Amino acid sequence: MIAQLLGGKGTVRGRKTREILLLLGFLIVIWAVTTVLSPRFLSVKNITDILIQAAPLGFVVIGQMIVIVVRGLDLSVASIMATAAVLSIGVFDNTATAFVAALLLGALVGGVNGYLVSYRRVTPFLATLATMIVLQGIRFAYTKGAPSGSLPDAFRFLATGDIGGVPVVLIVLIGVGFVAHWMLERSVPGRQLLLYGDNPETAYMAGLPVKRIVISAYVISGVLAAIAGLFLVGYVGIVDNWTGQGYELDSIAAAVIGGASLRGGKGSVIGALLAALILVSLFNIVVILGLSIEFQMVVKGVLILLAATVYIRRTRE
Amino acid sequence: MADPVLAARGMTKLFGSNEVLRNIDFEVIAGRNIALCGENGAGKSTLIKLMTGIYTPSAGHVLLDGEPVIFAGPKEAIAAGIAVVHQEFSTISALTVAENVFLEKEPRDRLGLVDRRRLRRDCADLLQQLGIDLDPDTPLERLSVAEAQMVEIAKALRSRARVLILDEPTAVLSHREIDHLFRILRDLRNQGMGLVYVSHRLDEIFEVCTDICVLKDGDVTSAGPIEDYDHDRVVAAMVGRRLGELFPPKSGPATGAAPVLSLRDLKVEGSAASVDLDLRPGEIVGLSGLVGSGRTELALAIFGAARGAGTVALSGANYRKRTPGRSLAGGLAMLTEDRKANGLFPDASVAWNFAASTLGKGARALALSPRDEEERSRSVVERFSVVVDHVGQPISALSGGNQQKVLIGRLLENAPKILLLDEPTRGVDVATKAEIYRTLRRLARDGVAILVISSELIEVVGLCDRVHVMRDGAFVAELLGDAITEDGIMAVAAAATGGGMRPSHD
Numbered sequence: 081m082i083a084q085l086l087g088g089k090g091t092v093r094g095r096k097t098r099e100i101l102l103l104l105g106f107l108i109v110i111w112a113v114t115t116v117l118s119p120r121f122l123s124v125k126n127i128t129d130i131l132i133q134a135a136p137l138g139f140v141v142i143g144q145m146i147v148i149v150v151r152g153l154d155l156s157v158a159s160i161m162a163t164a165a166v167l168s169i170g171v172f173d174n175t176a177t178a179f180v181a182a183l184l185l186g187a188l189v190g191g192v193n194g195y196l197v198s199y200r201r202v203t204p205f206l207a208t209l210a211t212m213i214v215l216q217g218i219r220f221a222y223t224k225g226a227p228s229g230s231l232p233d234a235f236r237f238l239a240t241g242d243i244g245g246v247p248v249v250l251i252v253l254i255g256v257g258f259v260a261h262w263m264l265e266r267s268v269p270g271r272q273l274l275l276y277g278d279n280p281e282t283a284y285m286a287g288l289p290v291k292r293i294v295i296s297a298y299v300i301s302g303v304l305a306a307i308a309g310l311f312l313v314g315y316v317g318i319v320d321n322w323t324g325q326g327y328e329l330d331s332i333a334a335a336v337i338g339g340a341s342l343r344g345g346k347g348s349v350i351g352a353l354l355a356a357l358i359l360v361s362l363f364n365i366v367v368i369l370g371l372s373i374e375f376q377m378v379v380k381g382v383l384i385l386l387a388a389t390v391y392i393r394r395t396r397e
Numbered sequence: 398m399a400d401p402v403l404a405a406r407g408m409t410k411l412f413g414s415n416e417v418l419r420n421i422d423f424e425v426i427a428g429r430n431i432a433l434c435g436e437n438g439a440g441k442s443t444l445i446k447l448m449t450g451i452y453t454p455s456a457g458h459v460l461l462d463g464e465p466v467i468f469a470g471p472k473e474a475i476a477a478g479i480a481v482v483h484q485e486f487s488t489i490s491a492l493t494v495a496e497n498v499f500l501e502k503e504p505r506d507r508l509g510l511v512d513r514r515r516l517r518r519d520c521a522d523l524l525q526q527l528g529i530d531l532d533p534d535t536p537l538e539r540l541s542v543a544e545a546q547m548v549e550i551a552k553a554l555r556s557r558a559r560v561l562i563l564d565e566p567t568a569v570l571s572h573r574e575i576d577h578l579f580r581i582l583r584d585l586r587n588q589g590m591g592l593v594y595v596s597h598r599l600d601e602i603f604e605v606c607t608d609i610c611v612l613k614d615g616d617v618t619s620a621g622p623i624e625d626y627d628h629d630r631v632v633a634a635m636v637g638r639r640l641g642e643l644f645p646p647k648s649g650p651a652t653g654a655a656p657v658l659s660l661r662d663l664k665v666e667g668s669a670a671s672v673d674l675d676l677r678p679g680e681i682v683g684l685s686g687l688v689g690s691g692r693t694e695l696a697l698a699i700f701g702a703a704r705g706a707g708t709v710a711l712s713g714a715n716y717r718k719r720t721p722g723r724s725l726a727g728g729l730a731m732l733t734e735d736r737k738a739n740g741l742f743p744d745a746s747v748a749w750n751f752a753a754s755t756l757g758k759g760a761r762a763l764a765l766s767p768r769d770e771e772e773r774s775r776s777v778v779e780r781f782s783v784v785v786d787h788v789g790q791p792i793s794a795l796s797g798g799n800q801q802k803v804l805i806g807r808l809l810e811n812a813p814k815i816l817l818l819d820e821p822t823r824g825v826d827v828a829t830k831a832e833i834y835r836t837l838r839r840l841a842r843d844g845v846a847i848l849v850i851s852s853e854l855i856e857v858v859g860l861c862d863r864v865h866v867m868r869d870g871a872f873v874a875e876l877l878g879d880a881i882t883e884d885g886i887m888a889v890a891a892a893a894t895g896g897g898m899r900p901s902h903d
Contacts (some may be wrong), residue, residue: 091789092746169591266765268757274745281739285702285753286807287725345744 096348099339102390103354107277107361114365121368128247131303132240132315134360135249136161137330138353139308141338142260144331149264149277150297151344152197152204156212157331160302161309161324163215166227168310169319175234182306189215190302194295208298212328219321227319239314248312253353256304261349273297277344289348333380334359335385359383400463401426401562403448403479407457410443417443417884419616420457421813425560430582430592431661432623433600434611434825436635441595444612449481450474463712466732480553481562488537488548495520495533498552500886504634523551527581550581561585562593563839581606597630597635600854611635637829644859645838650877651677651862655713657698657846658729658815663707665694668870671707676815678844681837682882683851683861685888691870692850696817696864700724700731711815725754728814732804732821734850740804741792747789748774751803755810777806781832797824805833809840816840816847834860854883866890 109136115122140157140348145155168182196207264270276283276293284290308327314320338355340347359380366375401424408421418440418584425431435441446452448459450468458465462479467473471481477844488497495516496503504515509646520533529547538543546566586592594606602609605624611634619626619634632643656675664671668691676682683693698705701719709716711727724731733740742750748767751774757763774788781802785795792800801824808816821837822830837860841847853859857864858864863882866874866889874889876882 090794092744092749092791093789210724266767267763268765269763271749271765277521277745278742279739282742282753285721285731285733285739287720287722288753288756289722345742376486396595 082297083184084299096339096351099391100348100351100354103338103351103358107354107358110361110365112360114361114368115359118145118368121365126364126368130141130357130361130364131250132247133364134251134357135247136308136312136315136324136326137334137356138253139256139304139311140301140324140327140331141352141356142257142349143304144328145335145338145347145349146260146264146273146297147204147301148332148342149273149333149344150342151277151280151342152292152294153208153332153342154193154298154301154305155205155208155328156189156193156215157301157305157308158324158327159215159219160186161191161312161327162321163219163309164306165220165309165313165323166223166321167312169231169235170227172224173232175232178232182310183303184304186302186304186306188302189393190299191295193302194298197298198291198294208377225321227321231313231317231319235310235314236317237314239311249315250338251309252311256288257349257353258299261387264349265345269293269296274345274347277346279345279375330359330380331356333384337383341391347378399426399428400442402462402773403455404460404463405444405448406460408444408459409452409456410440410447410452411455416615417882418447419846421612421615421617423448423589423610423617425593427589427591427607428586428593429607430586430605431610432607433612433636434599434602434631436597436828438614438826439612439635440615441612442564445481445564445595447595448474449479449562452853464802475556478557479562480558480560482549482553482564482566484564486545488545489621490538490550491536493534493536494524494531494548494551497537497548497675498523498533498555500552500553501638508807517852523555525574527551527554528584529581541574543577546574546578547581548549550578552698556586558590560591560593562595564595566596573689575601598853600629602631603628612811613637615682619728632827643827643834645835647681647860647862648679648838648841648842649862656710657712658848659708659710659713660699661708661710663695663698663705663709665691665698665870666706668694670844670869670871672870674865674870674872675849675878676846678814678846679841680862681841681847681849681860683849683864684867685851685854685857685868685886690867692867693819694870695867696731696819696848696850700729700817702731725811725813728812729817730748730754730808730811730815731817732808734819734820734823736797736800736804743793743799744791746780746789747756747783747785747792747795747803747887749809750792751777751788751810754807761887773810774803774806777803777810778821781829798826798829801825802829802833805836809836814845817850819850820852821849822851822853830856854886857881857886858883 111122120126125327144154144157164182164185167185168178172178172181193208193211196202196203238248264273271287272293274289276290280290309324313323334355335347335352336342337350337358338351340352362379362383363376366373366379403425405421405423408418409695410418421444423444433444435601443452447454449474450470453725459468499516503511504519510551517533517788524531529551531544531547531695537548582592594602596602606623608621609623609626609631611618611631613635619769654677656677658676660672660674662671662673672695694703698707699701701721701724711718711729722881742753748770752770756765771788777783778785778788783799783802792803805821819891824832825833837847847860858881860880864876864886865872866886868890876885
């Protein structure tokens, strides 16, 4: 019964399922320990806060994970977040137009990243570093260093409002997560991403559209980063030039903790989202326990090392 | 005959209740080279590991110079003068030749530091002794696979060895490199070393070995001096049936039908010569020639994975802007030579590997059906008797031969009209080879046109209706019917060797 639940020993799917259960177990353990240390932790209010805080990272990590699956890395996500928010809200008064414009910008930047990596054979690190800096320049040129700061109410509602008690941002994230999960696990494009990451040479010889695969991964990452940027400015309440700062590394960390391999071909949406939740929970715990904020970095670093060693041991088995 | 240097007596090995070897006697004699043959799983590697201290026997013992010994581990066997070159390389690519050869045995100066001058000199001496032309200071990553193999042999022989065991040493070598390896082996033999040569490539065994021992399912089925054997007798001992039975009857070259694949003046990048070819439905055409003669490059150029100038036409229609994806869509499929580099998705499951070229070919174009994939791949597993517990296992958990079967299954799933097969039975055991040959012939009868590239002459001779011999990128001869013989092919292929011959991997 349990063996069935675990998806069979020695199978690829079984290994993936066990990794997700491991992450879920880890999340439950840290929540339980924190609850014992500080009963304030396990309240509906606090858990909802954690979920809302984790949501923007959740969008970004799904995209980052997909890029990592195709042996890439997207350093431009944080810059996309800020630029999409600053430009779209600055240029368009209409909220819906601004939203669509932000998504288009994310897709465009992702497309450029993907083009550079697939057609021009630039390493993902350099390609996305370059777009990150270019976007930063455009953003600062547009705002002349000081963005307006004001934000349409609709964005506030999207990020902090709720429908029947469930925060809007979570509804959107769960929807996006479902689609991404289905795409990766059960659709042709998702399978192509995973196979390409496993062995790009074989993918080419097996007739897969290798360039399209790579470009689509970066486009997905760009679009999700743009969405994350809008929700984050909505949550924070001001449009800032540095919105999303640090999300590029946090998202890479969460993707890896969530089971994505930097060698490509491996990753899951559920794992990535759980890892994002674990990261944000730990940040929250650091605050709840009254530790200084610098501890968040220590926690993050330790967690990455932990994940790396656990996964390496598991691959060796 | 002289007394054996190393011998196994009554060697038996059980893994659990599974008897892998039964009461085996095996002798290595100084100045002789004994071939150890058998199908995958016959027990060759187990026997080697028992004699070199990696496994301990369940019954029986090892004799060194007639005295029973127990090697507590591989190090003791090495100390006793038994050198082994395993299939997998143990060299480190960041180090130089000399550093690799004397790894962990570097000559030290008085301070205990590596004496680099002596290291270089010792290595140069050893390489010269072995007739290996390599600079001790070259980093290993700059060497070809064949040269790395030479380093591996030098490493095995750095301390005075009396017995050298080579486990499938030629799997990655080209013909010319194999010749070089064989020269070295003959020299060692003449110097009085006892050699064991593990391989299932019969051509090589007959070329370099003096004795043969055939294992089948853990028993010695036949053993003796090589002069008493021919191909047929060895295969019969390996699989229990005759070689001729491996190949289905030929149908003869097709002449009536219009060609499905036509090449005109096709010139592979880097080659001066060009090629014309018509491939008709129902025929199996062999592409023979030494490694480096341009066979693989030609197939890649047709398939669209390498550049080529000239015309390729599919059923008369000019096929420009070739890519693997377009080729597959047009019914042209290719099996590549190098499974690891571009045949496998190593971490993906058997089912995923199997379905990779036919994603979305079902009713729903976007959604996958894992159950359908599993069912289809299970049918291939049954048809080719692939040894696997579950099609959800990663393909890297399978042996090379079983991986190859899955890849052939993937290829046929496309229902191709034209098949380009580069070394289709590499690493596959004889029983499965027979199954693959039967499948190919059946496909041909159903109207598929097949182009086979193979280094195993026996395969080309047994399987093909028509053979083109290649040299330096050009077709130098076409053989038909009874004219297709090993000698006939070799005579044309090897003529004027050295005229621009290149190893395949540069």
